[in-house]
Amino acid sequence: MSSREWSESTNNFFNGWLPITTGLCNFVTKYEATLLEVYERESAEDFALEHKYRQVGPHQALLKDPGKVYTRTTFHKLQDQFDQVVRFVAIERYVEGNVRQLTVKSHSGHTESFEIEIDSEKLTGNCGCKLFEYVGLSCCHLLKVFSKYDILKIPKAFIMTRWTIGANKFSRSYDESQLEGDNL
Incomplete structure (x- = not known):
């Protein structure tokens, strides 16, 4: 991944929930909270994948x-x-x-x-x-x-x-x- 691609990817990740003027301490706190949110969302999706089977009709x-x-x-x-x-x-x-x-x-x-x-x-x-x-x-x-x-x-x-x-x-x-x- 080039530095430009990494920068664009990072900007997309932070865009919308973090103003550009955020200080470093506040940034770290919000970053950790966002990573926790992403982890919980992925864990919920993994749980749903493993425990909720898709319904199929008798003709399927x-x-x-x-x-x-x-x-x-x-x-x-x-x-x-x-x-x-x-x-x-x-x-x-x-x-x-x-x-x-x-x-x-x-x-x-x-x-x-x-x-x-x-x-x-x-x-x-x-x-x-x-x-x-x-x-x-x-x-x-x-x-x-x-x-x-x-x-x-x-x-x-x-x-x-x-x-x-x-x-x-x-x-x-x-x-x-x-x-x-x-x-x-």
Whole structure:
């Protein structure tokens, strides 16, 4: 982060609640109070994420597990994608072993059409819209294919860890012996 970016970020953080003429002692007091406020707001959000599950309707079986795994924001984005599934029809074009190639196109008069390749055994695949590759969220086209083949759970390959509830928690993924001597 450049010094200009840091300055802009800092100004945005303090803007609105602290006049420019504030003395250093008053600044430190207000800064600590604001950090405590931010910490409490984030803790409340973390609590809500871990203890309040998203409600899904009986016709949304595919969203049951993501409702327990994803953060609320990500779950709502996935729910928006799921709501668009009804606009599309999935047409199987080619099957070779477990790999299926499909075209998912709009049946509401729009000309949008996307090519999907999915391995029905490994439950991996990709879509031509590349939403999963760019955003990390299953697109409505993939969700349409899942529902076509009665896949009632979003496969693990299509759930990005960074959008899950525990992703912001620090986890130690190293062995302490890696920190000794020459390994530093």
